[in-house]
Amino acid sequence: MNPLARALNYDSPNELRAYLEGHGLGMQKKFGQNFLINPAVRRELVGALDIRAGDQVWEIGPGLGSMTFEFLSRGALVTAFEIDQGFVRALGELFPENENLKVIGGDVRKTWPARTARAPYLFGNLPYNVGSVILGEMIEAGCLFERMVVTVQKEVACRMSARPGSKDYSSFSVLCASVYRVEALRVIGARSFYPAPHVDSQAVRLSLKTGQIQYPKLFTPLVRFLFASRRKTLRNSLTKFLSSRIMKDSEKTARQRGEELLAASGISGSERPENLTVEEFAALAALVGEA
Ligand code: SAM
Numbered sequence: 001m002n003p004l005a006r007a008l009n010y011d012s013p014n015e016l017r018a019y020l021e022g023h024g025l026g027m028q029k030k031f032g033q034n035f036l037i038n039p040a041v042r043r044e045l046v047g048a049l050d051i052r053a054g055d056q057v058w059e060i061g062p063g064l065g066s067m068t069f070e071f072l073s074r075g076a077l078v079t080a081f082e083i084d085q086g087f088v089r090a091l092g093e094l095f096p097e098n099e100n101l102k103v104i105g106g107d108v109r110k111t112w113p114a115r116t117a118r119a120p121y122l123f124g125n126l127p128y129n130v131g132s133v134i135l136g137e138m139i140e141a142g143c144l145f146e147r148m149v150v151t152v153q154k155e156v157a158c159r160m161s162a163r164p165g166s167k168d169y170s171s172f173s174v175l176c177a178s179v180y181r182v183e184a185l186r187v188i189g190a191r192s193f194y195p196a197p198h199v200d201s202q203a204v205r206l207s208l209k210t211g212q213i214q215y216p217k218l219f220t221p222l223v224r225f226l227f228a229s230r231r232k233t234l235r236n237s238l239t240k241f242l243s244s245r246i247m248k249d250s251e252k253t254a255r256q257r258g259e260e261l262l263a264a265s266g267i268s269g270s271e272r273p274e275n276l277t278v279e280e281f282a283a284l285a286a287l288v289g290e291a
Helices: 013-022 039-049 066-073 085-094 108-114 131-140 154-161 171-179 219-228 234-246 251-265 278-289
Strands: 056-060 077-082 101-105 121-125 147-153 180-188 201-208
Touching: 039 066, 039 121, 039 147, 039 180, 039 201, 056 066, 066 077, 066 121, 077 085, 077 108, 085 101, 101 108, 108 131, 131 147, 131 154, 131 171, 147 154, 147 180, 154 171, 154 180, 154 201, 171 180, 171 219, 171 278, 219 234, 219 278, 234 251, 234 278, 251 278
Parallel strands: 056 077, 056 121, 077 101, 121 147
Antiparallel strands: 147 201, 180 201
C-alpha cells in the first residue's frame, strides 16, 4: 500500500486559514469548529483508540480531516459524519477517491440512526455544544462501541468519569458507567486548537463493559428524576417519582410503597442519589418497575 500523502499541513494555522479562504470556507462557531493542530496530541489520541489495519472506525466531526488522516494512514476504514457541507466537499478534495473513507454529510444526530452497519470503534473531537448530547443519545439508543475515544470540554469529561459521591457525579456519569468503563485521559489545552477555544478539553476513553448491560426500562428516567434533586433524600424523591409517574396515587400511599421498595433494595431512605452506584440505581429501577 502506498503511504497516504498529506494534502494539508494540519499543524499550521496559517495553512489551514489559507486553505479555508482559498475555498471560500469559514469557521462556523455554531458547529463548535476548532481544529486540533498539535501533532503529538493527535498521535496520542489515535494510539488511545488502539486500532489495527482493516478496523472500521466511525469518526464524528472530521473537519478538514486531521484525525481522519491519522486513521487512514494506519489502514483503518473510516466512516466520517460531518455537518458542514463545505468541509464535506473539502474532504472529497483532500482524500480523492479514497476507498477507505466514506463521508456522511449532515447532522450526525440524524444520520447515524440510519446506518445499519455499525463500526466497533468510534472517535470524535466533538463539538463543544452537542458532544454530550450525541453520546447520551447513542447510549440510550443502544448504539454501543467496543471502544470510543472522544475529546470533550474538560467539565464534561469530569462528569463522564466521575465516581459516586464526587461533586461531578451526575445522571450522565451513571449513563456512561452503565455500559462503559470510563477513563479520563489527557487534558488538552486551548492552544492545541485553532482557533483556541475559551475552555480546556479532555480526552476520554470508553470501553464497553462485558457481561450484563441490559437495564430495566425505568433505569434512565429514574436516574434523571433522582438527580434532578440530587441533595434530596431517596425517600422523598422516590415518593415523588412514584406518585407522579407510576402510581398516580396519593403521596401517603406512594411514600409507604417507596419505603417498601427501599427496604427490599437494601438502600437506606436517607441516602442521596449522588452516592448511589450504577448497580444500586438498576436494582431500584427494577423494583420500581414491578411496583
Ligand atoms: N476533527 C477535526 C479536528 O480534530 O481538527 C475537527 C473537530 S471540531 C472540534 C468539530 C467538528 O464537528 C467540526 O468539523 C464540525 O463541523 C463538526 N460538527 C459539529 N456539529 C456536528 C454535528 N451535529 N454532526 C456532525 N458534525 C458536526
